[in-house]
Amino acid sequence: MPNRKIFIGAAWPYANGPLHLGHIAGCLLPADIFARYCRMMGYDTLFVSGSDMHGTPIMVTAEKEGLTPEEVAERNHASILKTISSLGIAYDLYTKTHTQHHFDVVRDIFLSLMEKGYIETRSEESPYCPSCARFMADRYLEGTCPHCGYEEARGDQCDNCGRVLDAKELLAPRCKICGSEPEFRLTEHFYLLLSRLEDRVRDFVEGSMHRWRPNTRNNTLNFMRDGLKDRAITRDLTWGVPIPVEGYEDKRIYVWFEAVCGYLSASKLYSRNAGKEDLWQSHWKDPDCRHYYFLAKDNIPFHTIIWPSILLGLGGLNLPYDVPSNEYLQWDGAQFSKSRSHGATVNGFLEDYPVDPLRFYLSVNMPERGDSNFDMDEFIQKNNTELLGAFGNYLHRVLSFAATNFGEVPERGELSKRDADFLDTIREFYERALGSMEKVRLKEGIHTMMAAVHEANRYFN
Ligand SMILES: [Zn+2]
Ligand SMILES: [Zn+2]
Known part of the structure; x- marks a missing residue:
């Protein structure tokens, strides 16, 4: 199998905290093992990722700590870089979404989709906190999930049952910062018209899912079951990728949309750094190049539906070939994200143990087809x-x-x-x-x- 081309993307870690062992077992390590394998086989391999620097969770942390969102994101990005280097995750490029280069690539994608009629503006009623005097995007709004009753569901998603939510569906909604009840006010946003792309996304999913693991398949089909709804891809925020249209200076592009664009922007940055501006095209435009995306199961629809929709809208770019998604690694039976144990963070663990035993244990104990436990x-x-x-x-x-x-x-x-x-x-x-x-x-x-x-x-x- 000489001359095979492989693109590998590992889900972008969110720069709101250090990496824990669950992240490593979930996607960084499997992606790295596969990339090393592909290189050993002589495949022409490009392996990229980066830190996801935007979004409201980082803003909420910054507000709590009296820092700017950029300070919080940069601090965590530095910690993530340290982990990646200690673990020997051999990316061709690890970058971040808060760069002018990424902004430029997202701008081009946004404008191209708008020109093709896949993005348009709409007015919608959004939750607004009268005492904080601002719209409450995503994390700023909390309430009870109408599906599972979880009391700390966010304005856009329930972390307990994983369902994507509309702010208006939340029961007992309140402001995350001050606890006030929101009122709904009219605001204008850009929408990605998934309904217009639905037939092609469905063809893509149906033609690809025989290669996917059961959790990737099931999650994707669940997301598509009631049809694809058009989704707002901008927010009333000041932290994030600017909207490339005049008159929207006080809004930003939503992370759902711009973070996945990072796979393309990182590939282009890799080309630029290598001094060959068009190098990325050999991995993105050659239909024989296979694209693999490694991620944990909470990230599946963004890689099997949202990102393919954007790519289909743009046209002429390769779609995901396989989307290997792992289940969760637990730390003594509990979720890592909720554990405050020193050892649960990778940097903490590597102060006490060398890296190869860790990589070996995570490899033989990987949560590939079901949750596994770090013991x-x-x-x-x-x-x-x-x-x-x-x-x-x-x-x-x-x-x-x-x-x-x-x-x-x-x-x-x-x-x-x-x-x-x-x-x-x-x-x-x-x-x-x-x-x-x-x-x-x-x-x-x-x-x-x-x-x-x-x-x-x-x-x-
Ligand atoms: Zn729920
Ligand atoms: Zn408030």
């Missing part, structure tokens, strides 16, 4: 028995045997039947592992490789 005892035991006891020990035995008996790597001798059978067995394992990796079944791949290691130890005995 400290198991972390230590798996490393001692598997990585060290089986793999490390095998290498040590082979090398010290060769050193003691030959002083060098000896010439190949006559193969006995047992030797030849062993080689055949190892080749079978190798082929099977490659098959798993090609289908992004990473856990299956590493288990096959470890089975080969055990076989090799038995042979050496």
